[in-house]
Structures are given as C-alpha cells and as structure tokens.
Amino acid sequence: MIIFLSSGLFCLLMAAVGIEAQQTPSINDLNAECLGNVIRLSVAPLFEEVDTVFNDTQIINLTPGLATQCGFSFKFDPMGNAMFFASLQNCFSQNMDKMFSLVMQFRLPGNHMTEDPVYRVGKTCSYTPWTSREILCDRNYMEVSVRRTLPDIQTIPKQPTGGPKARSGNFRRGVEAVASGYKMTAVVFSPSKNVMNVDEVQRKGYAIANTPTRLVLRSPHNAEETYLQNVAGVPMRVLSTSTFFEQKWLVTRVDATAVCPTPEAVAFTPEVITWYMPKHIDPLFSSDAFTMLEVYMGIDAKRLDTEEMAARNYSVLVTEAHIIVEIPVGAVGGYFKSHIQDDQYFVTYTIEPMLELLWIEEVAHENTSYKVLFPITTPPMARPPQVRNYTPLDTVPEQAVFVLELGTFNLDVELLNITFPTMVLTVAECNARGFNVQEQRSPDNTLKTFRMEVPFSDPVVFKRRAEQGVTTFTLQLIYGLVIFPEYAPFSHSAVVDAVLLDIVPPSVTGNCDQENFHITVDYRNQEPFFVVLVGKRLLNHEFAQQYLTEGDTDFTITLPFSSPDAVFESVHSSSVRSRLDVALLNPYNNMTIKYFSLACSFLKTLTECFSNGTMTALAVKVDSVPGLNPGQLTLSDPACGPTYSDDRFAYFHFTVNSCGTTRKFINNVMLYENEISLPDELEVKLNATTSSEEEYQLKVSCSYVANITRTLAFLTRPRDNEPFAETGTGRLMVRMRLAQDASYNTFHQEEDYPVVRYLRQPLHFEVELTTSSDPKVALVLDHCWATLNEDRDSRPRWNLIINGCENPEDPYRVVFHPVEADARVRFPPHVKRFEAYMFSFAGDAVEPSGQVTKFTQQSLFFNFV
Secondary structure: OOOOOOOOOOOOOOEOOEOOOEOOOOOOOEEEEEEOOEEEEEEOOOOOEEEEEEOOOEEEEOOHHHHHHHOEEEEEOOOOOEEEEEEOOOOOOEEOOOEEEEEEEEEOOOEOOEOOOEEEEEEEEEOOOOOOEEEEEOOOEEEEEEEOOOOOEOOOOOOOOOOOOOOOOOOOOOOOOOOOOEEEEEEEEEOOOEEEOHHHHHHOOOEEEEOOOEEEEEEEOOOOOOEEEEEOOEEEEEEEEEEEEEOOOOEEEEEEEEEEEOHHHEEEOOOEEEEEEEOOOHHHOOOOOEEEEEEEEEEOOEEOOHHHHHHHOOEEEEOOOEEEEEEEOOOEOEEEEEEEEOOEEEEEEEEOEEEEEEEEEOOOOOEEEEEEEOOEEOOOEEOOOEEEEOOOOOOOHHHOEEEEEEEEEEOOEEEEEEEEOOEEEEHHHHHHOOOOOEEEEOOOOOEEEEEEEEEOOOOOOEEEEEEOOEEEEEEEEEEEEEEOOOOEEEEEEEEEEEEEEOOOOOEEEEEEOOOEEEEEEEOOOOOOOOEEEEOOEEOOHHHHHHHEEEOOOEEEEEEEOOOOOOEEEEEOOOEEEEEEEEEEEOOOOOOEEEEEEEEEEEEOOOEEEOOOOEEEEEEEOEOOOOOOOHHHOEOOOOOOOOOEEOOOEEEEEEEOOOOOOEEEEEOOEEEEEEEEEOOHHHHHHHHHHOOOOOOOEEEEEEEEEOOOOOOOOOOOOOOOOOOOOOOOOOOOOEEEEEEOOOOOOOEOOHHHOOOOOOOOOEEEEEEEEOOOOOOOOOOOOOOEEEEOOOOOOOOOEEEEEEOOEEOOOOOOOOEEEOOOOOOOOOOHHHEEEEEEEOOEEOOOOOOEEOOOOOOOOOOOEEEEO
C-alpha cells in the first residue's frame, strides 16, 4: 500500500461522456481531461490509497513501482493539490486502439469507528491520429509505441492475474502460443545485446505489450538497460530494443527506441529557466532528411496557444540545432516550495513544461509523435527572512506598541510559536496576551508575512534609560516556524529597539515681514535634542551661520520668501504667496517630533510696463504644479519663450504689439493682456504623466492712458568745448531685409520675392550695417518710404519714417523695436528694426489706404536713407 501525505485527492480518469461514481456520492474539486495520448486528473482532497479496477472485479493497488511500470505518474504542490497522469496505453486501460477506458478507485482516510470511504471513477478517451511511432516521456518513465504490420501476431491478454477482490496483484500478462499466429518470444536490448524473454523483461521493471495494431514498450528512466547519449550537446536517456516474434517457420523483428531528456538539459539563472531540446534526436532518425511539422508547448500536459504563452512570458525558439524553451522563474503555471538547509530558509521553483513535436522522415515516409512532460525544479535560492519594524515613535511610552512584520515566506510556512527571554508562547497564547499575531497574504495570494504587535508595557519588553530624556525599549524574540507537509522546523531570531524621547517637546512659532519668514523654535530650558529640517534641507552649520539667530532658550531662522527652501503656493498680479515648512526630527530614528508650516503673501511686482510699449513679466513655479519646467512656459504665441529661466522662475520681455498680446479700450485706457502657460502639447504630456497636477496659467497686463499730456522741462548751458568729429571718407555696406515674423530670426531670401501680404498685416523690417566691426559706429535710419516701382524717386510715394521718426500723418504708424545683442547681433547700434502695416495706394491718391474697395493687387517697393 502507498500512503500519500498530502491534502490532495488522488484519483483518475472520468468517462469522456461524464463522471461516474460508485459506492458513495461523488467528490468535489475533481477535473479530468483527455489531452492527446495522456489523461490528466486534477483533484484536491486528501487521500490515502489508489487502486486500478479491471472489469469491475479485480482491484490492483497502484504502488509507486507499479505506477512507473504501467504508465502512471502523479505530482503534488505545497498546498496539497494533486495531478494524476496516465498514458492511454497504460497496463489497465480497456484498449480498443481508438477508444481507451480506465477505472480507478481511491480511498479517503476515515476514523477508527468507520471503514475508510472508497470512491470509484472511470474515464473513456478517444485517440485516433496514431502516428507510425509515438514516444512519451513522463517524470518517471519513458514509453514508445510503434505500428506493427505483422499478420496474426498474438495479442498479450489484458487482464492482470489475481482474484476478483485482490488488494494487490501481478499485472504481468501471460503469453500463450497460438499455432496459427506469431508469438512474442524475446527482447534484445542495445547496445548491451542482452536477451530476455517476456516474463524476464517484466520482472525487471519494464513493460511490454501489443495491441491488434501496435507494440508498446515502457521503461523507468534509470533502468539497467537504458544509457546516456550526448545529442547536440544535450545529455539524453535512451532505451533501444528489438522484439522478436516467431511462427513455425518464420521469425520477425520489431525495433522500438525511446529517447528522453535528462535534468542536465536545463540551465538556470535567478530570473530564467532555459530548457534545451535537440531538434534532430539522433537515435530516433535513420537519416538527416526530415521535416518538423509541429512544435507545441504546454504546461502539465496541456497545450498553450500563442496568447497564453505571451501572457505568461514563455517563449519557444526553434534554431538549426535546438528547440529552446525559456520560462521566467515564478511564472504562472509553477509554484515555489520552501526548504531548510542549516536552519537557513531557501525556496525552489517547480514547473512542468511540455514539448509536443511531430516530424516526418523523408526517406522512410514515417511520422513520429514525440511528447515530453518534463518537471523542472530550480536550485535552492536563499531567501533570508527579515523583521521589519513599523513601530510608531510619536506616542508616549505608555501607549507605544512594537509593530513587527516577519517575512517573506511561501504559503507552505506556518508560525508555531514565539520564544521570548522569559517564556515560550504559541500563536494562540500570543493573541490571548494581546500581541495580535496575524498572517497577511500578498495581493496575488502567493506569499505571506506574519505581523505582531507587542505593547511597550508588556513584561517581555526590556526598558533602559540611556541618557536624560531618552528611553530605549528592547524586544528579543525567536520565531518558531515549520514547513508543510514535511513538518520541517526552523527558527529566526530578532532583536528590535525603539528609542523614545520622554521630555517636553519644543514649540515652533512664526511670522512674516515684507521680505522674510521668521521661524522661532523654543526648546524650553533643555538642550536641543532634535535636528531641524527647513523645507527639504537639514539645518547644518553653514546654513545656520547665514540664517540663524540664537537666544537663551530658543533660536530664530530668518529666510527670504524667495529662498529655494520655500515653495510658492500661488501667484497674483501684485503679490506672491509663499510657504515654508519646518520639521523637528528625532536624530535616532528620523521620526517627526514637531511639524510647522507658515504661509504668507508678499507684495511683489511681477509685471512692469514701460512707456516705449514694452512689458516684462516674471512667472514662478508653484507647489500645485511640481512637474513644471519654467523654461517651457511661453506667452500666448508659443514662439515667445522666456528671456531667462531656471528651475523656479521664467522672465519674459516683449512689446505690447507682439507675442499674441491683445488690446482693448476701457474708457480712456488701453489695456494690453497676455497669458503665460505651457504650450498645448506640453500641457497634454504633463497631464498624462501627472494627472493630479493643475494647469499653469498666469495672466499679465499693462494699461496706458490713451490721451494724456505730459510736461517736460529742461535747461541748457553753454559748453566749454563744442564736440566735433574729424571728417573722413569710407564705404559702409547697409542692407534692408524683411523678417518672416516678429522674432527677427529668419528672413525672406531673394527668391521669395515678391512676398504676398494682405492689408494691415505687419511687415517686420531690419536695416543692418554689415561691414563694420567698430562698436562706436551707430546706424541712423533717417527716411523710409514706399513706391509703386523700383524708381525710388517715382510717384506716388508714401513716407513711413521722416527724420528718424514715424510719419505723424500715417494712420498706421510704424513701431520701432529695440535690438539686443545675441548670437547673431554682435553690435546692437549697427541694427535698426521697425514694424509697418501693409497698405495700398488708392487710385491716383498720394496717401495710402487701409480700406479694401475692390480686389486689387499692387507691388510696393520700400526705400531708405
């Protein structure tokens, strides 16, 4: 009798048309499947014994040796779930070549008052696509089935010997001579050339049988007549036989070979399992000419489709020499198992992949179906448990509690007891004492930790006053654990300390003036026992020398509102709201003793308006948009970025008629408005990465009185010496260009002309002195006018600039733009820029027109001196 110590029900093979239970009601958590030439049964409850049933009368106990010899295998996971696998051509199936029926019986544990309950189940599967050769490699045996074409070969009887109720029996089948047919007489093993008769073959643990159309041979992997052969660098286990059939005057031979991979076919890393299978398995081929028709991968004998493999991160690569399977350690389909070596905790990962191949040899025109069920277990991996201390230290000692978490473990580990210096308590006794021991599972229910709470006031906690105002609490403990189902004990020791300050905590106050924060910390006649965190920076010696003022029992930190240690909360047209956070920390564990935050509004002019029509604006990064890069901010026109920026500020300088600035009249006031924000595409990207952040928008404006008279007074006095310049001659080159926009970065080339513009569209002109490098020379733009042809003296003519000033009679006067040095402009006095609005000459008029009376097209030529 075989005893299975697992919480898994071990039974087999329900009928394809339904599951039939006899003697007692059917059980739960039972799932049987026909998977090609293998039948799989998944079952959960605990069982003690498994039998096979033949013809509803003979009961044969399925011992591990008999299971290997007859084509059965089984496995258990750490949670007690069982899987049972059977070859369709096992010793006890009712074999009709296309239909295979099997009945199994299993016994559940009872009690001393009642007989053990017995369950009987049967399964029928059909399997029609038999190939010339079928090879099956399972965890404990190798099997080969070949098609035979001999006439009238005697079929070995199916029934095992033994009485109708035999609790154990001899499965070996007798061989009787049939005068008119062939008789199986001998099996020759290669390469040893050992010859055995059928009874001797079966006594040595092999299985041999024939059906009306096939010969079946089965062997344990480590049988005496198997041997190792290196195939494409992969060690393979080989069984090679020749079976002889005799008739009165004839002897016929049937060859059968099985080749299966060994554990050495697998390579491991901490992250990936790699299984190498030869593509051309030499002992199975008579030539090199073959075609691989199918390659499938599965888990636990069941095929997986491409989507399932991708979801589990499995991969199968077919190369010239190998079929390579890669499985991530910890992937779905396998399980972790706990182990103890020298009282150290290790885990292994086990998974049973399947490879299913189909090929045809081009010379023999025979096809082979090759299936491998290949359990793989990784080498032990160290997983030292850790005790994590989540003890809160911001309470008084009388209310403080150690909060400890031990982990991480697989689900097969249980906590039995905890040893303290003065006592040993079981988990139940710990909970009765108020320690609140709990098991906590990971979200995917694959790992566990053990959490415990021990009050500081409990006698198992040692208390020690290290110095004035500081008390250390120490908890020493040994966790007693066990691994199921083998009941392997192990332990883990830990010593945890907690330091509490039992003195009066300091007080923090603060206020603001027009420019600074003032934070005062009063430590109340005691030595400072804390460190200070200002914003995100610790108050060190250098910081203190610059910003700290000490008193007798306190100190004051004075910090500008614009300091990097403060954060801006909001921005308004004439003020900024800034906040400074201060925390006092316990130097022993970095726990917060006191937290203080002060926010104030500071008057600050962020927008300046100048009489020449230029504006400046300062944008600041605010706390509600922490992911903002100020350098990416722009005005309404995305082409207008900041003149200067860093990680907190962006400074803009622009004219009121550029960068998308709008204008409106309110009574006698002209109001110019613009907006600083992120371009739309950057705003979308920022929101996509930090969906909780607000949008950044800052409106800036300037107002000018439309009609105002200003008085200017000045006095003159004679000069002692009149300035004069020596007369000289020379040639200077000046050019006039039309810019493509207000940035003056790109200009129209000669081939672009004539350039088409509509009425009132702005024209941005630049006049540049090109040949001088004398910084003392300045370009003066005296006159500029427009004509209808290239003759600069022709009529009609309209003046845009007269004596260096805009034409006072022009309804749309030109606007002069300041020039600043940059990478292109080395000497700003050498360059003049102005903006004019497109117009047309109306008929024979000498004045331009900005009104459209009919659709016309004119060419204008601009001239300057």
